[in-house]
Amino acid sequence: MKGTYLGEFEEIVLLTIGVLQDEAYGVAIKLEIEARTKRTPSIGALHSALSRLEDKGFIESHEGGATQSRGGRRKRFYNITAAGKRTLIKANELRNELFDLIPNLSFKGL
Amino acid sequence: MSKSTPPKWADKLLEWFCSDRQIEILQGDLHELYEWRTKTKGQVAARLLYVKDVFDMLRPFALKKRRSSKKINGLDMFRSNLKISFRSLMKQGTNSLINISGLSLGIMVCLLIGTYIKHELNYDKFPVDKDRIYRVTSHWADFAPRAKTSLPVAPALKEDIPMIDESVRFMRVLTNDNSGIPIRYKNRKFAETGFVSVDKEFIDMFSIELVMGDRQTALDDKSKVLISEEMARKYFGDQNPMGEILRAEEKFDLIVSGVFKSVNDQSHFYFDFISPLTYMSEGKWGSYTFTQNWTTTFGWTYIMLKESASIESVEALFPDFIERRYPENFGDQYGGFDLDLQPLADIHLKSSLVEEIQRNGEFRLLVQMVVIALIILAVAAINFINLSTARSILRAKEVGVRKAMGALRGQLIRQFLTESFLITAIAFIVALGLVALLLPQFNLLMQKQFVLDVNLLLDFLVFGSILVTILAFFAGLYPAFVLSGFQPIKVLKSSLSVGGKGVGLRKIFTTIQFATSIVFLIGLYIIYDQLSFIKTKEIGMDTSQVLIINRQPRSIENDLIIDALKQIPAVEDVTAAAGSLPGHAYTTWSYHPEGFPRERKSIYTMWGYNDIAETFDFEVLAGNDFSNIHDRDSMNSMILNESAVKDLGWTNETAIGKSFGEFDWRKDTITVGKVVGVVKDFHFESFHESIKPVVMLYTNNDFGNLVVRLNRFDGAETVAGLEKVWNELLPELPFTVTFLDDKVQAMYADEERLRKSINYFAVIAIFTSGLGLLGLVSFVLIQRSKEIGIRKVLGARITALVGTLSSDFVKLIAVAFIIAAPVGYYLMDQWLSSFAFRVDIGIVPFVFSLTVLVMICALTVGYKSFRATSVNPAEILREE
Numbered sequence: 001m002k003g004t005y006l007g008e009f010e011e012i013v014l015l016t017i018g019v020l021q022d023e024a025y026g027v028a029i030k031l032e033i034e035a036r037t038k039r040t041p042s043i044g045a046l047h048s049a050l051s052r053l054e055d056k057g058f059i060e061s062h063e064g065g066a067t068q069s070r071g072g073r074r075k076r077f078y079n080i081t082a083a084g085k086r087t088l089i090k091a092n093e094l095r096n097e098l099f100d101l102i103p104n105l106s107f108k109g110l
Numbered sequence: 111m112s113k114s115t116p117p118k119w120a121d122k123l124l125e126w127f128c129s130d131r132q133i134e135i136l137q138g139d140l141h142e143l144y145e146w147r148t149k150t151k152g153q154v155a156a157r158l159l160y161v162k163d164v165f166d167m168l169r170p171f172a173l174k175k176r177r178s179s180k181k182i183n184g185l186d187m188f189r190s191n192l193k194i195s196f197r198s199l200m201k202q203g204t205n206s207l208i209n210i211s212g213l214s215l216g217i218m219v220c221l222l223i224g225t226y227i228k229h230e231l232n233y234d235k236f237p238v239d240k241d242r243i244y245r246v247t248s249h250w251a252d253f254a255p256r257a258k259t260s261l262p263v264a265p266a267l268k269e270d271i272p273m274i275d276e277s278v279r280f281m282r283v284l285t286n287d288n289s290g291i292p293i294r295y296k297n298r299k300f301a302e303t304g305f306v307s308v309d310k311e312f313i314d315m316f317s318i319e320l321v322m323g324d325r326q327t328a329l330d331d332k333s334k335v336l337i338s339e340e341m342a343r344k345y346f347g348d349q350n351p352m353g354e355i356l357r358a359e360e361k362f363d364l365i366v367s368g369v370f371k372s373v374n375d376q377s378h379f380y381f382d383f384i385s386p387l388t389y390m391s392e393g394k395w396g397s398y399t400f401t402q403n404w405t406t407t408f409g410w411t412y413i414m415l416k417e418s419a420s421i422e423s424v425e426a427l428f429p430d431f432i433e434r435r436y437p438e439n440f441g442d443q444y445g446g447f448d449l450d451l452q453p454l455a456d457i458h459l460k461s462s463l464v465e466e467i468q469r470n471g472e473f474r475l476l477v478q479m480v481v482i483a484l485i486i487l488a489v490a491a492i493n494f495i496n497l498s499t500a501r502s503i504l505r506a507k508e509v510g511v512r513k514a515m516g517a518l519r520g521q522l523i524r525q526f527l528t529e530s531f532l533i534t535a536i537a538f539i540v541a542l543g544l545v546a547l548l549l550p551q552f553n554l555l556m557q558k559q560f561v562l563d564v565n566l567l568l569d570f571l572v573f574g575s576i577l578v579t580i581l582a583f584f585a586g587l588y589p590a591f592v593l594s595g596f597q598p599i600k601v602l603k604s605s606l607s608v609g610g611k612g613v614g615l616r617k618i619f620t621t622i623q624f625a626t627s628i629v630f631l632i633g634l635y636i637i638y639d640q641l642s643f644i645k646t647k648e649i650g651m652d653t654s655q656v657l658i659i660n661r662q663p664r665s666i667e668n669d670l671i672i673d674a675l676k677q678i679p680a681v682e683d684v685t686a687a688a689g690s691l692p693g694h695a696y697t698t699w700s701y702h703p704e705g706f707p708r709e710r711k712s713i714y715t716m717w718g719y720n721d722i723a724e725t726f727d728f729e730v731l732a733g734n735d736f737s738n739i740h741d742r743d744s745m746n747s748m749i750l751n752e753s754a755v756k757d758l759g760w761t762n763e764t765a766i767g768k769s770f771g772e773f774d775w776r777k778d779t780i781t782v783g784k785v786v787g788v789v790k791d792f793h794f795e796s797f798h799e800s801i802k803p804v805v806m807l808y809t810n811n812d813f814g815n816l817v818v819r820l821n822r823f824d825g826a827e828t829v830a831g832l833e834k835v836w837n838e839l840l841p842e843l844p845f846t847v848t849f850l851d852d853k854v855q856a857m858y859a860d861e862e863r864l865r866k867s868i869n870y871f872a873v874i875a876i877f878t879s880g881l882g883l884l885g886l887v888s889f890v891l892i893q894r895s896k897e898i899g900i901r902k903v904l905g906a907r908i909t910a911l912v913g914t915l916s917s918d919f920v921k922l923i924a925v926a927f928i929i930a931a932p933v934g935y936y937l938m939d940q941w942l943s944s945f946a947f948r949v950d951i952g953i954v955p956f957v958f959s960l961t962v963l964v965m966i967c968a969l970t971v972g973y974k975s976f977r978a979t980s981v982n983p984a985e986i987l988r989e990e
Contacts, residue, residue, distance in 0.1 A: 026139035027146070043139055044166035047132075051171035063135070069145040073138030 006058070006087055012037065013049045014058060014088060017078050025065070025075040026050070050078060058084030114153055116144045116160040124164050129174045136167060187521065191528035198505070198529065206533065208885045209494050212878045213537035213585075216490030217577060218544040219874060222552050223483040224573050225560055230471045233458035234377055237316045239414060242275070244421065244451040246411040247463060251445030257463040258407035259449065261400060264309065266435050267411070271427050273419035278309040279387055280379070281409035282467065283358075283394070289660045289815075292844050293383070294357045295345045299844040301660060304338075304374070304382030305358070307390045307409075313370070315414055318384075322352055323368020332388035335364040338372040341382045358385075360842055362393055375559065378457045380468045404436050410467065413451075421451050482871055489626055489875055491585040492619040493882035494530065498589030499616060500889040509593055510601035522594035530586025534578045542570060555866055588615075617922060620886065623879040624926030624963060625933075630872035631959035632934030633941075636951060637865045640942060643797075643949045644858055650792025651692065652727035655682075655823050656850035658691070659816040659832065666840055668719055668812055674835050675818060680828045682821040686719035688814020690804065692726070692794040692854060701805065702771030702780060703758055710773060713754060714794075714802055717809040723749065723789055725819045732762040733787030736808050746772070746783030747808045752791045754803030762788045772807065783807070796857035797947040817850075876966065883919070884970050891915070891978040898979055899986035908979045915975040919967050923960075931956055 006014070016032050017024040026047060034040050041049075053059045060081050063074045080088070124140070125133060140163055147156035199206045237243060246263060249255045264277040283291055283305040290301035310329035313320070313336070320328065321339060328336055335356060342351045351366045358364050364385065374380055391401045400408055415424060428449045432440065441447025452461055459473040512522060546562050553560055560566065661671075672684045689699075699715035722728075723735040731752065748770055755765045765788050771780045786808075791801045820828060829847060836845045855862075891898070894915070901911060935951060942948040 026135065027142045030139075030143070031146075042166045043136075043143060043163050044169055044172070047136060047139070047167075048169045048171050066138075067142070070138035070142050073134050073141065075138060076135040 006056075006091055007049075009041070009045075010049050010053055010058075011088070011091060013046065014053060014080065014084055017059060018080055018088070022077065024078045029078075053084070054078075056083075057081060058087055114148055114156075116141060117157055120161050120164045124167060127174060128167065128172050132172050136172060140164070187524070188528065191525045192532065194525060195529040195532045199532065202504075204888070205497050205885055208881045209497060209533050210537045210540060212490040212493040212881050213534055213581070214540035214544060215874050215878055216487040217534075217538050217541035217574070217581070218548070219486045219871075220483045220577055221541060221545050221570055221574065222548070223479045225566065225569070226552075226556055226558065227476050227479065228569065229376075229558060229560070230459060230476055232376055233471070234454050236373055236376065237454070239315070239317075240454055242415045242417065243315065243454040244413055244415065245454065245457060246413060247450045247452055248407055249448045249450055250441055251447075253444060253464075255450070255463045256407050256465050257461065257467070258409055258465045259411045260404045260406055261408050262402055262404055262435075263449070264411045264413070267413060267431070270431055270435070271424060273416050273424050274413050275416050276311055276315055276414040278312045278315055278412050279409045280312065280412065280467075281307045281387065281390060282381075283307055283385070283390065285660070289846070291359050292842075293345075294360070294842060294844075295354065298345055299842065300344070301844045301846045302341075302383060304380055305385065306379075306381040306383065307385045307387050309387050312412075313384065315412065316373075316379075318373070319371040321369045321371060323370075325368075328368040329384065329386040332386055332392045333362065333364055334367040334386065335389075336368045336370050336384040337366055338374075338382045339369055340372055342366075342369050357842075358389075359394070362389070364389075378461075378467060378470055405440070407465065412454075421453070425449075425451055482867075485626055486871065486874055486878070487581065489623050489878045489882075491581060492623055493878060493885065494533070494585040495588050496616050496619050496882055497885045497889070498526075498530075498586075499592050500886055505593060506596055506601045509596045510598040513596070513598040514602070519594045523590045526590035526593055527582065527586045530589070531578070531582040534582040534585070538574050538578050542574070545570070555863060555870075557863075616886070620882065621922050621926045621929070623875075623882055624923055625930040627872070627876045627879045627963055628927055628930035628959045629934045629937070630868065630875050631962055632930070632955045633868050633938055634865075634872045635955040635958045636938040636942070636949070637861070637868055639949050639955070640945065641858065641861055641865055643947075644861070647793075647797070647947065649692075649854070650728065650790055653692065653850040653854050655820040656726065657818040657820065657829075657832070658848045658850055658853070659818065659836070660846040660848075661686075661812070661814060661816055661843075666812060668810055671816065671835075671839055672719075674839060675816070675832065678828075678831050678835065680820050680822050680824065680831065681818055683721050683725040683819040685721045685725040685817050686717075686809075686812070686814060687722060687817050688717040688809070688811075690714045690716045690794060691815065692792070692850060699805070699807075700773040702773065704768045704770065706758070714804045716794075716804060716806045717811070717814060718749075718806045719808070719810065722806060722817075723787070725817050726792075727819075728789040728792055731788045731790055733766040733785070735787060736806075746781055747786040748783050749787040749789055749806040750785055751789055751801075751804040753801050754805060755788055757803045770805070793947075797945050800946040876962070880966050880970060883967060884974070887919075887971050887974045890918075891974055895978065895981075895986050899981075899983035902979065902983040903987070908976065911979040912972055912975045915979075916968070916971045919971055920964075923963060923967060926963075927956075927960055930959075934959070 012033060013029060016029050016036075020028055020032055026043060029050075030041060030043055030046050033046075050059070050061075054061060058081060059078045061076045061078050063076050065075045065077070066072050067075075121137065124137060128136060140160060143163070144156050144160050147159055151159075234240060245257070246259050246267070247255055247257055248259050261279060264279045268274050268277040282303075284303065285291055290303040291305055293300055293302045293305065308329070312318070313325060313328065320336070323336065328334060335358075337345070337351060337356075345351070345356065346354060351369060354366045356364045356366060370384065372382065374382070387401075400406070413424075415421070432447060432449065436447070457470065459471050459476070461470055462472070509522060549560055549562055552558075668686050672686070675681055675684045698712045700710045700712055702710060716722075718736060720736050723730050728751075733749070736747065736749065750765060752762070755762055758765075760768065765785050768785045770783045770785055772783055773780050789806075793801060794804070795802070818832065822828075832847065833845045836843075898911060898915075901914075906914075934955070938951060938955070942951070
């Protein structure tokens, strides 16, 4: 396993999974990211990130929900695991902490 | 509305590279996206984007994992294979023991021979510029080429030929009799054969390492000498040898100017003392100007070429050089003369010229040893193959079950190969132990000093792992293929048909083993026969109680010491002798016998004093032995042997009184002598040589050896008595004594060594074949146990049963004998043809080899089948 470092794109994917709750599968995640961040990740890049996240133990998956449009193929749904949740919180906290440490002074000039 | 679908080829592509685990989900997502894109962006865009996305999927997570799963599994399988191998090894104790002991003997022989060969190939590798060093040799068309050249050659070559960087001369300093010269430090005195005289550039050219002393000045004076570390210890013990004085030949005081590391054990040279050439030219030879003598070969010449120079370009200049430098028309009377260059690296293994510094190795011998090692290894490998295929019946069920469980053939092959690797590796470890145990014996046999140190062990490990790999692979491959090839259904239904597999091959292999043993046995018998022939054949003298005492020139009057020695009760006769001695034939001299005024005859020459024939026990056929003759005329009397008389066309009687001109090359004069006696032929060379004409010249000179015949020999006491007399008369000279018997035996050292090696090899080959046979027999008996039981029930007697069971093997022996007998005959006839006096091969060796093999087979087969047949048939037959 590659360790538990969380990349920027991975963080967005992880957050999106959290947002989508039970409806988090490939296409849905892609469309959600596109809608919210104005970036268009390729489906390959997204799955690559998902597979990394799964390797790191931040998400887990189960299969189901075949539809007509998919030619009867199943979807793979993703959930955030406890470890994933911890990492998200930690990342968030770290960011806030650092953010709070920036002296107000430097913002005045902006 | 007809549903549009994404491009089929892109889908196919995705399916081809995408892993099974991911394909369904990914393809599903792609299709869903496609539909969504068709709706929002139109079909064309959707199709394009679809293709783009498919290529975008070429990411590690999506790809088929081709290797990784196998890798992990492979390691586990290896572990499992190893475990199974161990179990089957334990289960088949006897078989494993036979396999391992056979293989370890084979590997042991290979390791020992490998050590020897590596040693032999590493001769003369110590000089830094070894690739540029060559030896200059002399070639007369009419004689065998000589390793020596005359002394002025080296400096002249360097002067005349610009491609030559350096040239040095190397001379051995010995007594007239080719024995060691006396070296003394205070009261420590020894006869040293390793005393050499060289040009002072020698130590740089050959990178001789000085432990003490200064390279520049070490050899710049005729009274300086360099000694090896061994000699420093021998003469000076712990004392610092630098500046100490050694007395050489009781004439010269030499200052020790340095100590060098000996190269004797890895060099074609042999030296313990290095003196400058001036020791000879200005010291020992005094007024003689041998360094200006172009016609006689006194020393060895080495040259170092410039880096750019080629050997051919230098050799091309030699004819011109000889024309210019050598005396006019030199060599014409011997059909022409030429100089030649030998690369240093080739000297030890490829050169056996006249006048080598010491006996070199033989490349042919190395090849023979490799062949023998391979044969022994092959015999052991054959055992392994035979036993593995033979016991396949026992493992057929295992193979069947494994296959039924889904094992692939490749996996089974790997499993059996693992097994053969394990066995070979164990055999290797056992072989290492055997080597450690037998190394002293091997050293004795090969006259080397191998020590099992870290270096050698490292060599063994490297060489051993290569050997084990190759051996395990080749020995294991065939059984692995046979065993893994079984059809599970057939095997699991009934196992009887399987054991027959490979029977033909097994018979061929066993025959090869038998044949090898027979060849070795034939060789063994004939070598023994020839050697005992050598030992018992009349050699024309009695060598049993004759001692040779080495004496230094100009040391003492003959009569003085002879009379003193004769006082010892155990001494029967004493005489003085020099030149060619029994076991030591090397001096020829030129003569002008009566009736051959123009012809100069080169005849082996021996100098002797009174009672020479009596002391050596030569039988006098005509005339007299040398006896007290003091008139001037008799001083030049001589005795011939029968061959010399025949060679000259005389008879024993007419020879007496003939005049015989002795040509003295030192003075270029002829001294005329007279034949006073003829003795019966005697062998003073080995039986390889025919008996040659010999002349014995009467001399009262005090050089050479004292020959003492004892009337009884009471061991060390007699020798001590002789030494006591010696020390009273010659206190400053070393007392060195050899037995004539030993000298004569030393001529057959090679044959003796060959006999011992063949002895070992034969025992190993026979033992290994015997082991193989034992394994095979036990297997056959297990297979035929039911048959034996039934035969017994029907009333067969044990003897008849044993006969039936043995008949198969008898056939194999017969075939093996038919193959081996001509091979053995041919090889041994070749060997014997190098002897001028040899035994006839006859029928005995063949009968002997056959008998031994039959006896060994009869013992193994008989013992095993007797045990099998004496079992109560009810025991065997009650099962089923």
